[in-house]
Amino acid sequence: MKTAVEKIFSDKSGNDARAGDYVIANLDYVMVNDITGPIAIDAFNELGYKPLSDRIVVIPDHFVPPKDINSAIQYKKVKDFALKHNTHFYDLGRGGVCHQVMMEKGFAAPGRLIAGADSHTNTYGALSCVSVGIGSTEAGVIFGTGRMWFKVPETDLIRINGRPKKGVYGKDIILNVLSRIGNGGSAYKCMEFTGSTIDYLDINERMTMANMTTEAGAKCSFFNADEKTLDYIRNKTDDYKIYKDDENAEYSRIIDIDASEIEPSVAIPNSPDNVRPVSKVSERIDQAYIGSCTNGRIEDIRRAALILKDKKIDKNVRLMVVPASQEVYNQALKEGLVDIITDAGGYFAGTTCGACLGGYMGVLGPGETCISTTNRNFIGRMGDRTSRVYLANPEVVAASAIMGRIASPEEIQ
Ligand SMILES: CC(C)[C@H](C(=O)O)[C@@H](O)C(=O)O
Numbered sequence: 262m263k264t265a266v267e268k269i270f271s272d273k274s275g276n277d278a279r280a281g282d283y284v285i286a287n288l289d290y291v292m293v294n295d296i297t298g299p300i301a302i303d304a305f306n307e308l309g310y311k312p313l314s315d316r317i318v319v320i321p322d323h324f325v326p327p328k329d330i331n332s333a334i335q336y337k338k339v340k341d342f343a344l345k346h347n348t349h350f351y352d353l354g355r356g357g358v359c360h361q362v363m364m365e366k367g368f369a370a371p372g373r374l375i376a377g378a379d380s381h382t383n384t385y386g387a388l389s390c391v392s393v394g395i396g397s398t399e400a401g402v403i404f405g406t407g408r409m410w411f412k413v414p415e416t417d418l419i420r421i422n423g424r425p426k427k428g429v430y431g432k433d434i435i436l437n438v439l440s441r442i443g444n445g446g447s448a449y450k451c452m453e454f455t456g457s458t459i460d461y462l463d464i465n466e467r468m469t470m471a472n473m474t475t476e477a478g479a480k481c482s483f484f485n486a487d488e489k490t491l492d493y494i495r496n497k498t499d500d501y502k503i504y505k506d507d508e509n510a511e512y513s514r515i516i517d518i519d520a521s522e523i524e525p526s527v528a529i530p531n532s533p534d535n536v537r538p539v540s541k542v543s544e545r546i547d548q549a550y551i552g553s554c555t556n557g558r559i560e561d562i563r564r565a566a567l568i569l570k571d572k573k574i575d576k577n578v579r580l581m582v583v584p585a586s587q588e589v590y591n592q593a594l595k596e597g598l599v600d601i602i603t604d605a606g607g608y609f610a611g612t613t614c615g616a617c618l619g620g621y622m623g624v625l626g627p628g629e630t631c632i633s634t635t636n637r638n639f640i641g642r643m644g645d646r647t648s649r650v651y652l653a654n655p656e657v658v659a660a661s662a663i664m665g666r667i668a669s670p671e672e673i674q
């Protein structure tokens with residue numbers, strides 16, 4: 262009796278794979294970005310293999326457009342590699358944050374096994390596949406071999422039941438799961454989400470949850486495929502296979518969560534598992550940030566725009582909205598969301614990882630406070646070591662931008 266993840270590893274390795282086994286598995290895709298790609302390329306070049314170009318996806322995003330000469334060198338290196346070997350390549354203006362692009366462009370689909378040289382590769386479990394973050398040199402080896410060794414993960418089953426309250430989204434649910442199990446609490450496990458609550462969550466919300474399993478140290482995440490999954494991949498790919506757990510599959514543990522008890526929440530500095538109901542937090546803020554592979558999608562920007570419509574943000578606050586991809590950007594423009602945000606006094610930028618990791622375009626200065634839709638609020642994550650980051654859903658971030666302090670959307674009249 263197996264979990265879906267054990268079955269996927271079995272099929273991809275041609276073995277009867279069980280949790281704890283070591284297998285060598287065939288990957289459907291390997292993804293690198295502008296930070297991890299250059300190291301992967303060096304490792305690949307050392308091997309002297311031919312590249313498996315149709316399985317390699319190159320997506321520059323972290324420091325793109327290049328912020329300085331060094332990032333221009335990194336970017337050029339991945340671009341030259343991609344063009345030379347005719348790999349999949351999403352350049353500036355056609356791509357976005359790597360995980361969003363992997364989802365949008367049909368690389369993620371049920372039953373696939375994908376490796377990405379970026380820790381938030383876990384995101385694609387939202388589409389019922391196994392996707393794992395790997396090191397850059399490992400990615401370079403996969404460029405040439407299409408294979409990698411894995412220890413098949415055990416599964417922590419997270420059973421979430423009940424209807425979420427108004428204003429509670431995937432972000433609030435995963436923050437509360439993290440607060441329950443702790444950072445690193447599912448180290449090397451698959452976090453599989455199940456239960457009646459999942460029916461209320463669209464793929465965007467599931468992606469937010471899958472994305473932050475990385476903060477629990479999980480190897481991967483998994484959601485069962487349903488109608489929403491199939492709707493999402495329609496017109497993207499028809500190559501998929503649905504796997505489900507056997508009824509008596511073995512789990513390392515089962516965690517029950519009642520979603521109806523969850524409040525809109527914030528993770529307070531300096532850890533994503535340090536979670537409070539938003540009603541209990543009211544710190545003043547300098548920056549409000551909506552973006553990233555966690556919550557920078559069109560649904561997120563729509564929700565923020567609904568709060569910001571005909572309002573002005575506080576004079577002490579800069580609000581930055583950075584779409585997770587060019588597709589999201591274009592859609593926001595079409596729907597008039599950009600006007601709503603800029604009319605409110607917000608700044609709407611092109612897609613990049615940028616400020617999410619304290620890279621550029623929104624770096625925090627000493628003592629500054631930011632409320633952000635991103636996934637990490639460790640010391641110095643978005644800038645100076647004395648800056649502070651609170652994590653929340655896009656509605657809470659938009660409401661806070663208006664109020665000048667951390668605020669609940671209910672406070673906005
Ligand atoms: C720079 C990159 C390798 C890193 C990661 O792996 O997660 C980044 O995306 C992050 O979110 O911190």
Ligand code: SF4
Pocket residue numbers: 323358359360379381553554555613614615617618635636
């Ligand atoms: S948006 Fe942030 S979390 Fe996501 S890949 Fe980029 S830096 Fe990492």
